[in-house]
Amino acid sequence: MSAAQLPPAMAEIVEIFTSSPPRDRLELLLEYSEGLPRLPERYVVHPELLEQVPECQSRLFAAVEIDDSRNVELFFEAPLESPTTRGFAGILHAGLNGLRAEQVLDVPVDLSADLGLAEVVSPLRVRGAVALLSRVQNQIRRQLQAETSNSTSADQPNSLSVASSGTPSK
Numbered sequence: 001m002s003a004a005q006l007p008p009a010m011a012e013i014v015e016i017f018t019s020s021p022p023r024d025r026l027e028l029l030l031e032y033s034e035g036l037p038r039l040p041e042r043y044v045v046h047p048e049l050l051e052q053v054p055e056c057q058s059r060l061f062a063a064v065e066i067d068d069s070r071n072v073e074l075f076f077e078a079p080l081e082s083p084t085t086r087g088f089a090g091i092l093h094a095g096l097n098g099l100r101a102e103q104v105l106d107v108p109v110d111l112s113a114d115l116g117l118a119e120v121v122s123p124l125r126v127r128g129a130v131a132l133l134s135r136v137q138n139q140i141r142r143q144l145q146a147e148t149s150n151s152t153s154a155d156q157p158n159s160l161s162v163a164s165s166g167t168p169s170k
Contacts, residue, residue, distance in 0.1 A: 006095075006114075007095065007099050007103050007107070009094065009096075009099075012095075013091055013095045014111075017115040018116050022116070023120075025115070025116055026120045029087035029091075029120070029121070030083050030084075031087075032086075032090030032091045032094060033083040033086035034090070035090050036076060036090040039075055039076075043077070047061070049063055050062065050075070050077060053128065053132050055127055055128050055130075055131030056078075056128035056132065057124055057128060058078060058079060058081075058082035058085040058128075059078065059079060060078045060128070061078070062075065062076050062136055062139070063139070064136055064139040064143065066140065066143050066147075069100075070100050071098055071099065071100055072096065072098070072099055072101050074093050074096060074097045074136060076089035076090075084121055088125075088128065088132055089132065092132065092133060092136065101140050101143075104137065104140055105137055105140055109133050109134050110130060111129070111130075111133055112129040112130060113126075117129065
């Protein structure tokens with residue numbers, strides 16, 4: 001996917017990275033790590049709500065929320081001592097947060113290739129970046145599927161009810 005086909009904020013990030021020489025891309029990645037927002041209190045108190053991304057070399061966790069308008073909010077937790085990992089998360093947050101779910105799902109999972117990161121970080125780190133976007137997209141798919149399942153079952157009348165005796169009846 002070309003930068004022109006990406007959501008505007010992500011296309012701009014890709015343009016910044018690809019127009020920069022490789023030595024500057026690592027510095028850009030570190031800048032995005034510094035811009036990663038802190039987790040909201042609900043995730044600090046309940047870290048079990050976050051999904052771990054075990055493919056990353058560093059401890060990285062992600063959560064996705066989708067509102068009634070199908071806009072996506074992304075949350076990431078990575079140690080301060082892991083600026084590369086935080087940088088990947090920061091890029092995703094800056095480029096995808098607030099978009100409609102369908103727009104995030106349309107982003108190619110190999111976005112790190114579009115950013116030219118393979119020239120500046122190890123293949124293991126690139127694999128972690130791919131896994132992070134993949135997990136974000138999978139969380140979106142699961143939530144949309146659950147939403148569809150819930151609305152479908154709510155629209156269909158229950159053909160089997162339980163009589164006061166506790167036995168099924170029609």
